[in-house]
Amino acid sequence: MSWLFLALLSAFSLSTADALSKRVLRSTDGGGAGSTDDFVIVWVREGYALPFLVLALVFIPVPRLDGTFWLTLVVLLPLEIIALVLYVKAIRLSPLSLSIPFMAFSPVFIIFIAFFVLGEWPDRSGAAGILLITLGAYFLNVSASRYGLLGPIKAIFKEPGSVLMIAVAFIYSITSTLGKVAVQHSSPVFFGFLYPLVLTVPLTFLVIFKGQLKGVVSRPSAFLPIGLSTAVMIMSHFVAISLVDVAYMISVKRTSLIFSVLYGKFLFNEEKIKERLLGSALMMAGVVTIVFF
Numbered sequence: 001m002s003w004l005f006l007a008l009l010s011a012f013s014l015s016t017a018d019a020l021s022k023r024v025l026r027s028t029d030g031g032g033a034g035s036t037d038d039f040v041i042v043w044v045r046e047g048y049a050l051p052f053l054v055l056a057l058v059f060i061p062v063p064r065l066d067g068t069f070w071l072t073l074v075v076l077l078p079l080e081i082i083a084l085v086l087y088v089k090a091i092r093l094s095p096l097s098l099s100i101p102f103m104a105f106s107p108v109f110i111i112f113i114a115f116f117v118l119g120e121w122p123d124r125s126g127a128a129g130i131l132l133i134t135l136g137a138y139f140l141n142v143s144a145s146r147y148g149l150l151g152p153i154k155a156i157f158k159e160p161g162s163v164l165m166i167a168v169a170f171i172y173s174i175t176s177t178l179g180k181v182a183v184q185h186s187s188p189v190f191f192g193f194l195y196p197l198v199l200t201v202p203l204t205f206l207v208i209f210k211g212q213l214k215g216v217v218s219r220p221s222a223f224l225p226i227g228l229s230t231a232v233m234i235m236s237h238f239v240a241i242s243l244v245d246v247a248y249m250i251s252v253k254r255t256s257l258i259f260s261v262l263y264g265k266f267l268f269n270e271e272k273i274k275e276r277l278l279g280s281a282l283m284m285a286g287v288v289t290i291v292f293f
Contacts, residue, residue: 003240003243003244003248003249004252006236006237006239006240006243007236007237007244007248007249007252007253008252008253008255009236010232010237010253011252011253011255011256011259012255012256012259013229013230013232013233013236014229014233014253015100015256015259015260015263016229016259016263017045017229017230017233018091018096018100018260018263019096019260019263019267019268020222020226020229021041021044021045021088021091021226022091022092022268023222023267024037024041024219024222024223024226025037025038025041025088025091025092026092026268037215038085038088038092039085039206039210039212040207040212040215040218041226042084042085042088042206043200043203043204043206043207043212043216044216044223044226045084045088045226045227045230046084046199046200046230047203047204047216047227048223048226048227048228048230049196049227049228049230049231049234050196050197050200051227052227052228052231052232053193053196053197053231053234053235054197056235057190057193057197060189060193061187061190062190063186063187065185065186066185068181068185069182069185069186072181072182072185073182073195076175076178076179076182076195077198077202078202079171079174079175079178080175080199081199081202081203081206082171083168083171083172083175086164086165086171087164087165089161089164090161090162090165090168091161092161093160093161094159094160094161094162094164095161095264095268095270096260096261096263096264096268097140097260097261097264097265097270097272097273097276097280098140098141098159098161098162098270099159099161099162099164099165100165100256100257100260100261101136101137101140101257101260101261101276101280101283102137102162102165102166102168102169103168103169103172103257104136104137104169104257104280104283104284104286104287105133105137105166105169105170106169106170106172106173106176107129107133107173107287107290107291108129108130108133108169108173108286108290109169109170109173110173110176110177111126111129111130111290113173113174113177125289125290126290128286128289129287129288129289129290129291130286130290131286132282132283132285133282133283133286133287134286135282135286136278136279136282136283136284136285136286137152137156137279137283138152138153138279139152139275139278139279139282140156140276140279141153141155141156141159141275141279142275142278142279143272143275179191182195188238188241188242189238189239189241189242191238192234192235192237192238192241193234193235193238196230196234237249237253240253250287250291251287251288251291254287254288255284257280257281257284258277258280258281258284260280261273261276261277261280262277
């Protein structure tokens, strides 16, 4: 099976999981349970994917797992949980077309972390990628330029989902580095399938603490498609990585930005889609420039 098809499938499945999550969250808004529903959806995205992933995990060879692998996993888990909670909250609070595209800032943060920690200056492709992503973020709210040149920038910080997703992108810039360490001390496919299984354990304690354990089984017909989409995303992601260089795969997977904007239009009737498509396309081009060139 073509890695390109798998990468596109991973991107589409990720956007589908986001859209389905938002639809469930929106249906419960106004009921006084918005914050707890966030935690339920966080669990659903991982927990409902488990039956599909565990079945596949049976056929994956188990590599030798050393102390570095387990230590990295321990550090990863709390960061991942924080990122997931903020991610779901961003989806609930703001339009998909004004929240998901800001995930493109993750490679920008990686560049800046490398600069401050290692003293590495970005090369031309890195600088060009940063410029494209910043320009894309501007164009997401370009209609606000009628309030002045800085109008689109100010609009970003007035949209809570955009701010939260920028925070998620920063956390993921850290977890992606830690994830590479975990993969180096296991295998890409094994880690990809094991990680959601391990992550679900602390998430289960979290929903119990929030008093929402019943919530995770309250709407199986709505939750199962979210889990299935997440499972397809994970499986296609790591199988694609096993077939081609990571840079190629990640570049194609960033088409999820475009899919999310389209979902925003056709599923939630979000406005100003043309400018948001343009902004997302520029941000995706920036990611490709950083990762690929």
